Amino acid sequence: MNNILLQDGSIAPKQVDRTWPLFRLAFRPFFLFGALFSLVSLAAWLGLLSGKVTLSVHGGPLWWHMHEMLFGFVGAIVVGFLLSAVQTWTRLPSIKGVPLFLLFLLWLAARVLLWLPDLISPWTIAAIDLLFFPAAALVLARLVVKAKLWRNIIFIPLLAAMTLANATMHYAAATQRLDLASSSATAMVLLVTLLMCMMGGRVFPMFTANGTQTPRVQPIAWLERAAIISMLLVVISQLGSFALPTWLSATLLFVTAGIHFIRVFRWRIWVTFKTPLVWPLHVSYWCIPIGLTLLGIAELTDWITRSQAIHSLTVGAMGIMILAMIARVSLGHTGRAIQVGRLMNGAFLILTAAFLVRVFGNFAFSDYSHIFKAATALWVLAYGCFFVLYLPILTRPRIDGQPG
Template identity: 80%
Template sequence: MNNILLQDGSVVPRNTDNTWPLFRLAFRPFFLFGALFSIVSLVAWNALLNGKIGFAVHGGPLWWHMHEMLFGFVGAIVVGFLLSAVQTWTRLPSIKGLPLFLLFLLWLTARVFMWLPAVLPPWIIAVTDLLFFPAAALVLTRLVVKARLWRNIIFVPLLAAMTLANATMHYSAAEGLTELALSAAVGMVLMVTLLMCIMGGRVFPMFTANGTQTPRVPPLAWLEKSAIIGMLLVVVTQVGIFALPAWVNALLLFVTAALHFIRVFRWRIWVTLKTPLVWSLHVSYWCIPIGLTLLGISELSDSITRSQAIHSLTVGAMGIMILAMIARVSLGHTGRTIQVGKLMNAAFLILTFAFVVRVFGISVFPSYGDVFTTATALWVLAYGCFFALYLPILTRPRVDGQPG
């Protein structure tokens, strides 16, 4: 009675963990409620832009939209992924149970506090929000140091840099410095893009080989290093730390984009077209060099706006990659076959269309309002599919009876 018989005939010990399944590993609450939060936030933002509702939020509506999609939604997914992955990397138990619930509650409290600027002092809202990344970094550091896996220590300074960007955004809100807020938001976008480039290079070739039963593409050391170094330089130059001529910024962006175009082309998207959990990852990565190219054009010409370029990285690269990764990780970490059905395949297609509409839709739609509304509706539909399908998966024990 203490063992479970799996479909392949193997027997595993039954998990006796009495922790509520939602808080057995970090990906569960942060993927589920991060996805739901993105839906709520975008619906509220679109309703505000169209004059359907009015509301007071910390930092003002535009600041709130930028901050909450980056530090609220994306931040939740990043922490959920890292604090789950570190258990696989180190083979040490990661945060769960009451400590995980408290970390999730910290994130959720900060989201609620953003809606209460008339009730709470700004410093309480800011401090509550700023504690999240450092708390996650402490958990990550403890496990990486204990296991002596120094290769993965890189994610700790990255979380520290994200905390600094977050602090800068809160300072800009307190002082009414719109340009500083925009710079901090761009910095966060590019740091998350850097994280996606690092993780993509590590796992996408493997996912492609495993998912398509084709040979794994061997990495080219010069290309891998150059692509990451180029992206790191883009982060530094685009946040305004150095005042460089526009043509220098554009040249760096074009060269870095070219490196990532070569990188993702070598991964052979054409062999993945029948495998939704793989082609979606490829499409998301293609959005990175597209976004960098558009950002370079925006440095030299008004034909492409900076907003279009940034949304290539947020809606395209981040939105699609997050949806694909949380769908994949949620299946693997709950003991299920890593394969999605037609509905999630449709969700990936819908979100890809949302990227196209948000970035290039102004050439088709009569107004930006129509662009925003259409892109929002598509995002809500795609992430709504995830929430509906994965709610029972993420709130129930693993099907194989194992911990996590």
């Protein structure tokens, strides 16, 4: 930071940011408590399934599990990432302090109220929960429009679509339509997958080049466009009102998977295996075409279940990518070196094992409960490592004295 000279020639003292470090930038509270919430909610879901937990939750256990892992956990990470990244994109200060605390409180209030469905009306709970994405979109839109970075305006309609999926899911809970809840959850899964495809193309080749000290893979324009357009078509085709014939839907899924296989193969995963903060990003992206392929197979046969395909995108693509990104972003935005030790590298390996167990475990084990328990335990262990290691990082000021 440059020194400021006063009229008498003296150097002005540096301004001290008195904001509590946890609320100096959005990634701090949402990454930390989003990770914590994921392991708490999964442990609760396991208890609900086994009958060891008898707590009444809004929408019923299955609805609550789908909603909270997607709109609670993933939603927190998406907002934390976007509202932190927009400061880098625009070079304008993003939300912090009391406004950030209130936004976090809005997210937290919805999580708590969904545990207490008898406290207030279900429509009030839904309204509180539905405010989160629009509030974040307003913050994001203000900075993007002010900086005239129209390339990033795409995230506003994406957050609006996530809000619509959330509203539909709440309507499904009110009308007790589990089929509608499932399709709404699938829509959210695919919207987040679209977001991962967009962000992956922007930053993964750069992260790979910087982390491995190898030449950066240059994008192929038609391939990049095809990757996003095909994924957008998958999102639309999987919505109930735009349902395609089975053979056509499966074909679209296979073609989209093929495009993303080519895309991620070009990024050269084999050069990343010795770089802990890079290889999990590649593994997570490989889970996208794998998941799309499994979805296509599930459309045509019962050899693969739709649940296996969806969990390839959730546990594999989202779970691993989120853990790698929040570990990386948290270091960079707190002034630390972009390096992790053996424990976090172990956490990435553990989460990869959770993906393999959850998606392919039924080929080795006949008891589904064992598969779910093992995958849940592995997730809790991996994200527990992040929470313990990053608690002091995310609750303390930047080590270089800079704001954020």
